[in-house]
Amino acid sequence: MITAAAAAATCTTASSDGDLWDKPEKLFFIYIAKSDEWQKRQQEDWEYVSSMVRFYHWWARRFFDYEISVEADILPVIPGKLFDRMSLGYLLRDHEERGKDTYHFYLANFKPFWTDCQADGYAADNFGMIHWKRPKEQVGETARNTFFADENCPKVSHMLAHEILRQNGKKKKEYFEKVHELWQQHKEKKKPFLYFDSQFKRTNVAGTYRFVTLDATEL
Numbered sequence: 645m646i647t648a649a650a651a652a653a654t655c656t657t658a659s660s661d662g663d664l665w666d667k668p669e670k671l672f673f674i675y676i677a678k679s680d681e682w683q684k685r686q687q688e689d690w691e692y693v694s695s696m697v698r699f700y701h702w703w704a705r706r707f708f709d710y711e712i713s714v715e716a717d718i719l720p721v722i723p724g725k726l727f728d729r730m731s732l733g734y735l736l737r738d739h740e741e742r743g744k745d746t747y748h749f750y751l752a753n754f755k756p757f758w759t760d761c762q763a764d765g766y767a768a769d770n771f772g773m774i775h776w777k778r779p780k781e782q783v784g785e786t787a788r789n790t791f792f793a794d795e796n797c798p799k800v801s802h803m804l805a806h807e808i809l810r811q812n813g814k815k816k817k818e819y820f821e822k823v824h825e826l827w828q829q830h831k832e833k834k835k836p837f838l839y840f841d842s843q844f845k846r847t848n849v850a851g852t853y854r855f856v857t858l859d860a861t862e863l
């Protein structure tokens with residue numbers, strides 16, 4: 645079912661000595677692509693994804709004092725029969741098979757059938773996923789990257805916030821409810837997201853931005 649991984653990006657940090665009992669060894673982003681599409685996806689999405697992975701390595705340290713090695717890879721998947729269809733269950737099994745000591749974060753080509761999270765994704769212990777959306781029409785690289793920054797990047801920050809706060813020892817009220825309260829403010833009360841350029845410098849929606857996150861200073 646799973647064929648060879650194709651491309652990889654790595655951000656390594658000098659490992660800390662595991663001060664928290666459940667801190668994973670690394671954070672591993674996995675981009676899901678259908679096997680007949682992965683080369684095109686790699687061409688079109690991978691540069692953004694690998695830069696976003698480097699950004700979140702920095703972001704986790706900057707806003708949560710969370711230090712971890714980060715890697716990313718593309719996972720080409722052969723669309724299977726009915727029971728092999730891509731699903732949250734499939735990703736949870738994949739996470740288990742790869743090893744639950746690693747924090748796996750899936751950028752999936754579908755949204756979970758059921759979730760208690762507001763952001764088209766799902767978070768659990770050492771596990772995260774979002775529905776990685778793509779522009780419906782063929783667009784140029786700049787428009788595509790802006791689409792990823794607006795649509796996908798904030799959701800990644802949402803899922804990471806759930807799990808990083810939990811691993812940092814926060815109670816559910818903080819790692820779950822508080823993130824959702826903040827998210828609602830962003831989505832419904834027009835509270836601005838935080839915007840960053842390609843050098844991870846703060847900018848705004850009117851500037852040239854590459855990454856967009858929830859306002860982690862409020863968490």
Ligand SMILES: [Zn+2]
Pocket residue numbers: 760761762763802803806823824
């Ligand atoms: Zn959520």
